[in-house]
Amino acid sequence: MENVNWIALIVAALSTLVIGFLWYGPLFGKAWMKETGITEEKAQKGMILRFSISVVLAFIAVFFIYANSVISGGMPPDLHGVEVTKFHTFGHGVVHGIMTALFVAMPVLVTNALFEQKSFKYILINVGYWIVTFAIMGGIVNAWV
Template sequence: MENVNWIALVVAALSTLVIGFLWYGPLFGKAWMKETGMTEEKAKQGSMPLRFGLSVILAFFAVFFIYANSVITGGMPPDELHGMDVSKYHTFGHGVVHGISCALFIAMPVLVTNALFEQKSFKYMLINVGYWIVTFAIMGGIVNAWM
């Protein structure tokens, strides 16, 4: 763990705020609010710094998992990772693939299962799962490119 690029992990975790601002703002904000029953007044209740702070901490956990599974070993012994020359796989695009894989095989099943039992709409599921697919892709790209 001595070669961890902590700056890349922090930037990747903070990227969730930018993506979230766009995703739940101008892109899908109105649809998301309709699907959740959220109002402008309700959204302003509570501590925004606490929400944002905790969300960045949780994003850091997620990005560290992506880092550990895609950059360190890719889930395989280091000498078997994509053959012997692993440097050509340390690209933004390759990280995106690992991020999307994490979103599809970890985040999506959890989010959809919860939404099914909460009797949420398919549109609600698409908005939230879509956010995490894009977010994990960007986080994976950042940490993989900054090796």
């Protein structure tokens, strides 16, 4: 843990705010609000607390991505057939981020949404956000080793 790039982890965690601003703002904000039944007025209440908690949780998530793609090198060198550091690229991190989103985040999000009887559009918006977000976080921490 002595070589952890804490700045990369912090930047990656903060990137969730930028992506979220775009995703739940100009890109899919109106559709998301319609699917959740949340009004703009209601969305504004308690925003600082929600943002603060979400960044802490994003930091935990990005640390998981970091541990699985950077600390472990993704895979042992003998499986890649080359030195592990050749895989410390933005693109390779994106792949690990997407895999994490698809195999960890998506099953949880979809299961909850199904039991909450949410629409398919709601599921696509939220799962899409986490796929993009985990991809960017994975890219940042993997490239910034």
